[in-house]
Amino acid sequence: MYFRALREKIKKKKAIIAVVGLGYVGMPLLAQFYKKGFNTIGIDIDEKKISNLKKNEIRSFYFKNLFKKNKIKNLLFTSNFSNAEKADVIILCLPTPLKKNKSPDVSHIKKALVKLGPFLKKGQALSLESTTYPETTEEILLPFLKKLKFNISKDYFLIYSPERESPVFEKNKNKFSLFNTPKICSGHSANCLTIGNDLYSQIVKTVVKTDSTKKAEFAKMIENIYRAVNIGLINELKMLSQKMNINIHQVIDLAGTKPFGFTKFLPGPGLGGHCIPIDPYYLSWRAKKYKFETKFIRLAGDINQKVTNWTINNIIKIIKKKKINFNKCKILILGVAYKADIDDLRESPALKIISVLKRKKINFDYCDPYINKIRYLNIKSIKLNYKNFKLYDCVVILTDHSIFSRNKIIKNSKLIVDTRGFLKNFNQSKIFHL
Template sequence: MNNTQARLIKKLNDAEATIGVIGLGYVGLPLSLRFSTVGYQVIGFDIDADKVAKLNAGKSYIERIKDTHIAQAVAAGFTATDDYAMSARAEALIICVPTPLTKQRAPDLSFVIDAVDAIAPHLHAGQVVSLESTTYPGTTEEELYPRISATGLTVGEQIFLVYSPEREDPGNLDFDARKIPKICGGYTDRCLQVGLALYRKTIDVVVPVSSVKVAEMAKLLENIYRAVNIGMVNEMKMVADRMGINIHEVIEAAKTKPFGFTPFYPGPGLGGHCIPIDPFYLSWKAKKHGVDTRFIELAGEVNTAMPNWVVEKLSQGLERFDKTLAGAKVLILGIAYKKNIDDMRESPAVAIMALLENAGAEIAYCDPYVPVFPRLRNHYFDLASVPITQQNLEQFDAILIATDHDCFDYQMIQNHARLIVDTRGRYAKFQTDTIIHA
């Protein structure tokens, strides 16, 4: 352990270090609040001036994070900024920015690279840089290390570099930032020791691994495991539907086995910032090493095709009433990617809405968590959430449940909807002419 490393670890252990969090979204903001709660001074960086202004005023822009929590952090010294020169004041810089896909389904690391380039002129000895954004194995070594080394600082001696993947699960009240074990890999062993000191005061369990590549691959394995199993159960759903079998009853029966089975549930497709994207990150990188990830890509194809399956099931349901998609009035229930949250990233509901609009349907949506449709990168609808009332339900030809928020009155929906297309199994026990299981 050299003197620079020792001084930095002591500051981190004593909560005397300033923590800089780059990207104040669904990952970065909760992490910032957690560091603040423990007693660190925290600077939050974001390119969105509106977010910065709201946070400094003690206001939240994420539904599950209350204004009072933001106000408490501000009172404790938390500040948000879009001035990256302030990164020089932080001993730790944690990067929590998006890693989406390009139109060609290749990794888009532009947000990560922009973040590193923004802080690079202000880096100095005695700092640690941690990347938390989900990415392919090799990113930390191939993209971050050269940029940090170009500043003239020696990684592992003067400045320290780690990869510690985020593991946020929006809407899951059982696990907050403190309770979710934190994987950490270092570019060198000295880097790892600094990374462990960075997180162990704020996270209950920190899990060291031998390299940044192992940490990067572990995050991909976690999410691809889910993507593949969801693809499998979505395919099973389609097979069961053709056979007249209730897939939800099948799952309930199968999960009574006390070993060797983990239940996964079908839906209208994958959503969120990781699971729909991560398989493509690995398959892209695998091709660079001459490996064809056929199994993973097949699961991606199944999941990507689910919105089309849902729309086809809706079309079949409308035929019972001598109607077609063209001109049909359809109310989408829930447009966030999962229930009880306001996160719209990669939501399959948006793909369904686009397919319906292209088919000539008249669409509306209800989602108390998303009062106005946001401006997304790929789709935009000039719509606002409509309330669920008896009158509203009765004027639509079909109600399509894309995201099953607990706040919906499912009994009232069943009582007054002409046709229900259920993609989430809310009405799994009902077999009627007016409920389509999709």
């Protein structure tokens, strides 16, 4: 009865969708359901965020011109979890960071469940989208729902569907949007999977179904570990190539001409973001339960951390080599986001590099058109004015935003350290390729 009723509601877009956790993942997801005509509720513990969303600040970024004269219909932003009672589907998009000892911190999921508990009711579906170690859905969500006396797959439905969208700044057309990126969906049982498939088919072009939540969780891990390990490999090769006086970026371009069996990964000053530096450790931690050591993950983690220190040491060496007075020099950090064309600073290697510059009392400014302020360091970005680059002894490119002009950087800078291969095809004595 509940199964059929929920299927009907979803298919007829009569289901009310609640998204819990309105961050990089939750907001676009909520917007997508809203755009498809669903009645939606966005829940977050961050009161300030909720109040901003009500005032059309962040909201307009995701929802664009969907509201007439600021009149919001069928969309509620709230920090009050009791609103979950109105929902037919509840989707959790909560952070899954690491603890200091690099073990998973799933406390955000657990805390949200406790707050939601009193408002869960028969006939609903609960879907987890957070990235997490295999067996999380079975170990945390399933027992929680069972404790509430739900009969899973008969009167309550449990889904795991990892998020895949690549975050980019709005101005750039995203080739892989939420809609056109195939979405993996798993369910605790066949009924749960059917509900999940009905649900996500409403907002994405292709749903990839799998019969177990563990497989879906593991698949998301593989996607990110694959990236972390390959980035680690290419960063190691970059450190070697420097010793051999070979420009790694040109070598990668050469290797990339092979039309099969080679995928390009680009080196840089280190890993960043909420996924790649973190997720591999989730699987390592789980592997320990099976007395298994994930050596590739450990090695890639070590190298990807080492490359940030290597970058700092090289910047210092280059400045010394150019006989610039260390105590009087002024550096411009160009780009602080963890990768090109986004406004995300989380885990960015720029933060570590800046903190070393501060510790060594080296004068610096930073310029990132997408990140106006680094709040916890209380420093603001300077405006992007290439003519001012002359005022700095050295310009260090840490993020290769596509709006940066190669020619203007080169024309106006006295000395350039490029950590991203942004200027890989320029050979001038003032340009150092790291």
